Amino acid sequence: MIKVFGHLNPDTDTTCSAIAFAWYLTNAKQLSATPYVLGDLNKETAYVLEKFGHIAPATLSEVTADDSVVLVDTNNPEELLPSFAEAKLLEIVDHHKLVGGISTPEPVTITMRTVACTTTIIWQLAKEANLTLPNDIAGLMLAAIISDTLKFTSPTTTDVDKAAAQALAEISGVNVDELADGMFAAKSDLTGMAPADLLTMDSKVFTLGGKQIRVSSLETTKPANALAMQTELVTAMADMKASSGLDAVFFFVVDIIASSATLIVASDFEREVAEKSFEKTVTNGLMELPGVVSRKKQIIPALEKALS
Numbered sequence: 128m129i130k131v132f133g134h135l136n137p138d139t140d141t142t143c144s145a146i147a148f149a150w151y152l153t154n155a156k157q158l159s160a161t162p163y164v165l166g167d168l169n170k171e172t173a174y175v176l177e178k179f180g181h182i183a184p185a186t187l188s189e190v191t192a193d194d195s196v197v198l199v200d201t202n203n204p205e206e207l208l209p210s211f212a213e214a215k216l217l218e219i220v221d222h223h224k225l226v227g228g229i230s231t232p233e234p235v236t237i238t239m240r241t242v243a244c245t246t247t248i249i250w251q252l253a254k255e256a257n258l259t260l261p262n263d264i265a266g267l268m269l270a271a272i273i274s275d276t277l278k279f280t281s282p283t284t285t286d287v288d289k290a291a292a293q294a295l296a297e298i299s300g301v302n303v304d305e306l307a308d309g310m311f312a313a314k315s316d317l318t319g320m321a322p323a324d325l326l327t328m329d330s331k332v333f334t335l336g337g338k339q340i341r342v343s344s345l346e347t348t349k350p351a352n353a354l355a356m357q358t359e360l361v362t363a364m365a366d367m368k369a370s371s372g373l374d375a376v377f378f379f380v381v382d383i384i385a386s387s388a389t390l391i392v393a394s395d396f397e398r399e400v401a402e403k404s405f406e407k408t409v410t411n412g413l414m415e416l417p418g419v420v421s422r423k424k425q426i427i428p429a430l431e432k433a434l435s
Protein backbone atom coordinates (compact mmCIF):
# COMPACT_ATOMS: atom_id res chain seq x y z
CA MET A 128 0.00 0.00 0.00
CA ILE A 129 1.28 3.43 -1.01
CA LYS A 130 1.04 6.29 1.49
CA VAL A 131 0.20 9.62 -0.13
CA PHE A 132 0.74 12.81 1.87
CA GLY A 133 1.72 16.47 1.68
CA HIS A 134 3.47 18.86 4.04
CA LEU A 135 3.45 19.37 7.82
CA ASN A 136 0.87 21.91 9.04
CA PRO A 137 -1.54 20.48 6.46
CA ASP A 138 -3.72 22.96 4.59
CA THR A 139 -6.64 22.42 2.24
CA ASP A 140 -4.53 21.80 -0.88
CA THR A 141 -2.17 19.36 0.84
CA THR A 142 -5.05 17.39 2.37
CA CYS A 143 -7.33 17.36 -0.69
CA SER A 144 -4.39 16.59 -3.00
CA ALA A 145 -3.47 13.57 -0.90
CA ILE A 146 -7.09 12.32 -1.12
CA ALA A 147 -7.43 13.09 -4.84
CA PHE A 148 -4.06 11.66 -5.83
CA ALA A 149 -4.64 8.46 -3.84
CA TRP A 150 -7.92 8.18 -5.76
CA TYR A 151 -6.01 8.80 -9.03
CA LEU A 152 -3.35 6.17 -8.31
CA THR A 153 -6.08 3.68 -7.45
CA ASN A 154 -8.19 4.41 -10.54
CA ALA A 155 -5.63 5.34 -13.20
CA LYS A 156 -2.80 3.02 -12.18
CA GLN A 157 -4.70 0.28 -10.30
CA LEU A 158 -2.41 0.78 -7.30
CA SER A 159 -3.39 0.49 -3.67
CA ALA A 160 -2.96 3.99 -2.28
CA THR A 161 -4.17 5.69 0.93
CA PRO A 162 -4.10 9.40 1.80
CA TYR A 163 -2.57 10.65 5.05
CA VAL A 164 -1.90 14.00 6.70
CA LEU A 165 1.11 14.96 8.84
CA GLY A 166 -0.78 16.87 11.54
CA ASP A 167 -4.03 18.39 12.74
CA LEU A 168 -6.37 19.90 10.16
CA ASN A 169 -7.08 23.62 10.18
CA LYS A 170 -10.65 24.90 10.41
CA GLU A 171 -10.98 25.58 6.68
CA THR A 172 -9.88 22.06 5.76
CA ALA A 173 -12.16 20.49 8.38
CA TYR A 174 -15.05 22.54 6.96
CA VAL A 175 -14.31 21.36 3.41
CA LEU A 176 -14.14 17.66 4.35
CA GLU A 177 -17.42 17.95 6.26
CA LYS A 178 -19.05 19.82 3.37
CA PHE A 179 -18.23 17.04 0.90
CA GLY A 180 -18.92 14.26 3.40
CA HIS A 181 -15.37 12.96 3.33
CA ILE A 182 -13.62 11.48 6.36
CA ALA A 183 -10.34 13.08 7.41
CA PRO A 184 -7.23 11.14 6.35
CA ALA A 185 -5.40 9.40 9.19
CA THR A 186 -2.41 11.20 10.68
CA LEU A 187 1.03 9.83 9.99
CA SER A 188 3.73 10.51 12.58
CA GLU A 189 6.51 8.33 11.21
CA VAL A 190 7.54 6.44 8.07
CA THR A 191 9.95 3.53 7.80
CA ALA A 192 11.99 1.71 5.15
CA ASP A 193 8.94 -0.55 4.58
CA ASP A 194 6.82 2.39 3.38
CA SER A 195 6.34 3.37 -0.26
CA VAL A 196 5.36 7.03 -0.36
CA VAL A 197 4.11 9.65 -2.79
CA LEU A 198 4.55 13.33 -2.00
CA VAL A 199 2.03 15.99 -2.99
CA ASP A 200 2.10 19.79 -2.63
CA THR A 201 5.72 20.04 -1.42
CA ASN A 202 9.28 19.13 -2.37
CA ASN A 203 10.77 20.70 0.75
CA PRO A 204 12.44 18.27 3.21
CA GLU A 205 12.02 20.88 5.97
CA GLU A 206 8.24 20.43 5.65
CA LEU A 207 8.33 16.66 6.12
CA LEU A 208 8.64 14.11 8.92
CA PRO A 209 12.23 13.67 10.17
CA SER A 210 12.00 9.98 9.15
CA PHE A 211 10.96 10.85 5.57
CA ALA A 212 14.33 9.93 4.01
CA GLU A 213 13.95 6.31 5.21
CA ALA A 214 10.85 5.64 3.10
CA LYS A 215 10.86 4.59 -0.56
CA LEU A 216 9.79 7.69 -2.49
CA LEU A 217 7.92 6.82 -5.71
CA GLU A 218 6.59 10.12 -6.98
CA ILE A 219 6.18 13.87 -6.37
CA VAL A 220 3.32 16.07 -7.62
CA ASP A 221 3.89 19.71 -6.73
CA HIS A 222 3.67 23.37 -7.71
CA HIS A 223 6.25 24.97 -5.40
CA LYS A 224 9.71 26.23 -6.12
CA LEU A 225 12.29 23.48 -6.24
CA VAL A 226 14.27 23.72 -3.00
CA GLY A 227 16.48 20.62 -3.33
CA GLY A 228 17.51 18.25 -0.56
CA ILE A 229 15.50 15.16 -1.50
CA SER A 230 17.55 12.39 -3.08
CA THR A 231 16.55 8.87 -4.13
CA PRO A 232 18.48 5.70 -5.00
CA GLU A 233 16.33 5.16 -8.12
CA PRO A 234 14.57 7.41 -10.65
CA VAL A 235 11.18 8.76 -9.55
CA THR A 236 8.24 10.34 -11.37
CA ILE A 237 8.09 14.08 -10.76
CA THR A 238 5.20 16.22 -12.01
CA MET A 239 5.77 19.88 -11.26
CA ARG A 240 3.78 22.55 -13.06
CA THR A 241 3.56 26.31 -12.63
CA VAL A 242 -0.06 26.46 -11.55
CA ALA A 243 -1.58 27.83 -8.34
CA CYS A 244 -2.69 24.55 -6.82
CA THR A 245 -1.66 20.89 -6.73
CA THR A 246 -5.20 19.72 -7.41
CA THR A 247 -5.10 21.65 -10.70
CA ILE A 248 -2.27 19.32 -11.76
CA ILE A 249 -4.25 16.29 -10.55
CA TRP A 250 -7.25 17.51 -12.57
CA GLN A 251 -4.99 17.66 -15.66
CA LEU A 252 -3.63 14.16 -14.97
CA ALA A 253 -7.14 12.75 -14.51
CA LYS A 254 -8.18 14.36 -17.79
CA GLU A 255 -5.14 12.96 -19.59
CA ALA A 256 -6.12 9.50 -18.26
CA ASN A 257 -9.77 9.97 -19.37
CA LEU A 258 -11.00 9.44 -15.82
CA THR A 259 -14.35 10.65 -14.55
CA LEU A 260 -13.97 12.28 -11.15
CA PRO A 261 -16.57 11.44 -8.47
CA ASN A 262 -18.59 14.44 -7.16
CA ASP A 263 -16.99 14.51 -3.73
CA ILE A 264 -13.41 14.28 -5.01
CA ALA A 265 -14.17 17.03 -7.55
CA GLY A 266 -15.59 19.19 -4.74
CA LEU A 267 -12.48 18.71 -2.60
CA MET A 268 -10.24 19.58 -5.55
CA LEU A 269 -12.28 22.73 -6.27
CA ALA A 270 -12.00 23.76 -2.60
CA ALA A 271 -8.21 23.39 -2.79
CA ILE A 272 -8.07 25.70 -5.83
CA ILE A 273 -10.26 28.30 -4.08
CA SER A 274 -7.99 28.03 -1.03
CA ASP A 275 -4.64 28.32 -2.82
CA THR A 276 -5.81 31.11 -5.16
CA LEU A 277 -7.89 32.97 -2.53
CA LYS A 278 -10.77 32.57 -4.98
CA PHE A 279 -8.67 33.49 -8.04
CA THR A 280 -7.31 36.76 -6.57
CA SER A 281 -3.76 35.58 -5.87
CA PRO A 282 -1.16 36.48 -8.53
CA THR A 283 -0.31 32.77 -8.68
CA THR A 284 -3.66 32.09 -10.40
CA THR A 285 -3.39 30.88 -14.01
CA ASP A 286 -5.96 30.26 -16.74
CA VAL A 287 -5.44 26.53 -16.14
CA ASP A 288 -6.51 26.90 -12.49
CA LYS A 289 -9.62 28.79 -13.59
CA ALA A 290 -10.49 26.16 -16.20
CA ALA A 291 -9.96 23.38 -13.65
CA ALA A 292 -12.16 25.17 -11.09
CA GLN A 293 -14.94 25.67 -13.62
CA ALA A 294 -14.88 22.02 -14.68
CA LEU A 295 -14.75 20.82 -11.05
CA ALA A 296 -17.64 23.12 -10.07
CA GLU A 297 -19.73 21.56 -12.84
CA ILE A 298 -18.86 17.99 -11.82
CA SER A 299 -19.48 18.60 -8.11
CA GLY A 300 -22.53 20.79 -8.69
CA VAL A 301 -21.17 23.36 -6.23
CA ASN A 302 -21.60 27.15 -6.31
CA VAL A 303 -18.06 28.60 -6.14
CA ASP A 304 -19.06 31.79 -4.29
CA GLU A 305 -20.99 29.91 -1.62
CA LEU A 306 -18.20 27.41 -1.12
CA ALA A 307 -15.61 30.22 -0.87
CA ASP A 308 -17.74 32.16 1.63
CA GLY A 309 -18.05 29.11 3.87
CA MET A 310 -14.33 28.33 3.62
CA PHE A 311 -13.21 31.90 4.36
CA ALA A 312 -15.58 32.18 7.32
CA ALA A 313 -14.18 28.91 8.73
CA LYS A 314 -10.60 30.10 8.12
CA SER A 315 -11.26 33.46 9.84
CA ASP A 316 -12.62 31.89 13.03
CA LEU A 317 -9.78 32.19 15.56
CA THR A 318 -11.81 30.88 18.51
CA GLY A 319 -9.72 28.77 20.86
CA MET A 320 -6.44 29.51 19.10
CA ALA A 321 -3.38 30.65 21.05
CA PRO A 322 -0.84 33.04 19.43
CA ALA A 323 1.61 30.14 19.00
CA ASP A 324 -1.08 28.19 17.08
CA LEU A 325 -1.53 31.08 14.65
CA LEU A 326 2.23 31.10 13.97
CA THR A 327 2.35 27.46 12.91
CA MET A 328 -1.06 26.96 11.29
CA ASP A 329 0.01 28.04 7.79
CA SER A 330 3.74 28.13 8.01
CA LYS A 331 6.84 27.05 6.16
CA VAL A 332 10.51 26.99 7.06
CA PHE A 333 13.08 27.96 4.45
CA THR A 334 16.84 28.33 4.43
CA LEU A 335 17.42 31.66 2.69
CA GLY A 336 20.88 33.24 2.46
CA GLY A 337 22.11 30.78 5.10
CA LYS A 338 19.40 31.82 7.58
CA GLN A 339 16.63 29.56 8.91
CA ILE A 340 13.45 31.50 8.37
CA ARG A 341 9.87 30.63 9.29
CA VAL A 342 7.34 32.39 7.09
CA SER A 343 3.82 32.17 8.46
CA SER A 344 0.64 33.64 7.14
CA LEU A 345 -2.90 33.97 8.32
CA GLU A 346 -5.43 34.42 5.53
CA THR A 347 -8.55 36.01 6.93
CA THR A 348 -11.57 38.15 6.16
CA LYS A 349 -11.20 39.69 9.65
CA PRO A 350 -7.59 40.92 9.99
CA ALA A 351 -8.45 43.10 13.01
CA ASN A 352 -8.95 39.98 15.16
CA ALA A 353 -5.38 38.84 14.57
CA LEU A 354 -3.83 42.33 14.68
CA ALA A 355 -5.42 42.85 18.11
CA MET A 356 -3.09 40.06 19.32
CA GLN A 357 0.08 41.86 18.10
CA THR A 358 1.81 41.97 21.52
CA GLU A 359 1.11 38.30 22.28
CA LEU A 360 2.19 37.30 18.77
CA VAL A 361 5.52 39.14 19.08
CA THR A 362 6.16 37.35 22.39
CA ALA A 363 5.26 34.00 20.80
CA MET A 364 7.64 34.70 17.89
CA ALA A 365 10.50 35.46 20.31
CA ASP A 366 9.76 32.24 22.23
CA MET A 367 9.68 30.27 19.01
CA LYS A 368 13.06 31.63 17.89
CA ALA A 369 14.61 30.94 21.30
CA SER A 370 13.37 27.34 21.41
CA SER A 371 13.86 26.30 17.78
CA GLY A 372 17.09 27.92 16.62
CA LEU A 373 15.31 29.87 13.88
CA ASP A 374 16.97 33.14 12.81
CA ALA A 375 13.70 34.86 11.99
CA VAL A 376 9.93 34.45 12.10
CA PHE A 377 7.77 36.48 9.73
CA PHE A 378 4.03 36.59 10.33
CA PHE A 379 1.83 38.05 7.61
CA VAL A 380 -1.86 38.73 8.26
CA VAL A 381 -3.40 38.51 4.79
CA ASP A 382 -6.69 40.35 4.26
CA ILE A 383 -8.50 38.19 1.69
CA ILE A 384 -11.12 40.86 0.91
CA ALA A 385 -8.74 43.82 0.49
CA SER A 386 -5.96 41.74 -1.14
CA SER A 387 -3.30 43.14 1.17
CA ALA A 388 -1.04 41.97 3.97
CA THR A 389 0.17 43.37 7.28
CA LEU A 390 3.49 42.05 8.54
CA ILE A 391 3.83 41.84 12.31
CA VAL A 392 7.51 42.52 12.98
CA ALA A 393 9.12 40.30 15.59
CA SER A 394 12.46 42.07 16.20
CA ASP A 395 15.05 44.42 14.66
CA PHE A 396 16.37 41.63 12.41
CA GLU A 397 12.98 40.96 10.81
CA ARG A 398 12.43 44.73 10.49
CA GLU A 399 15.72 45.22 8.61
CA VAL A 400 15.07 42.26 6.30
CA ALA A 401 11.47 43.34 5.65
CA GLU A 402 12.43 46.95 4.89
CA LYS A 403 15.03 45.72 2.41
CA SER A 404 12.65 43.14 0.91
CA PHE A 405 9.58 45.29 0.41
CA GLU A 406 11.04 48.82 0.40
CA LYS A 407 8.48 49.96 2.96
CA THR A 408 8.86 51.24 6.51
CA VAL A 409 7.65 49.73 9.76
CA THR A 410 5.28 51.75 11.92
CA ASN A 411 4.35 50.62 15.44
CA GLY A 412 5.81 47.19 14.68
CA LEU A 413 3.68 46.71 11.55
CA MET A 414 4.40 46.93 7.84
CA GLU A 415 1.46 47.48 5.50
CA LEU A 416 1.80 45.65 2.18
CA PRO A 417 -1.04 46.49 -0.23
CA GLY A 418 -1.41 43.92 -3.01
CA VAL A 419 0.70 41.29 -1.24
CA VAL A 420 -1.17 37.99 -0.72
CA SER A 421 1.09 35.20 -1.99
CA ARG A 422 3.90 33.68 0.04
CA LYS A 423 5.01 31.65 -2.96
CA LYS A 424 5.07 34.35 -5.61
CA GLN A 425 5.57 37.61 -3.66
CA ILE A 426 6.86 37.10 -0.11
CA ILE A 427 9.49 34.37 -0.51
CA PRO A 428 11.11 35.85 -3.66
CA ALA A 429 11.35 39.27 -1.93
CA LEU A 430 12.88 37.80 1.26
CA GLU A 431 15.23 35.62 -0.75
CA LYS A 432 16.50 38.60 -2.74
CA ALA A 433 17.08 40.66 0.42
CA LEU A 434 18.88 37.86 2.24
CA SER A 435 21.11 36.64 -0.58
Ligand SMILES: [Mn+2]
Pocket residue numbers: 140141200222243244245275
Ligand atom coordinates in the same frame (compact mmCIF):
# COMPACT_ATOMS: atom_id res chain seq x y z
MN1 LIG B 1 -0.63 24.05 -2.70
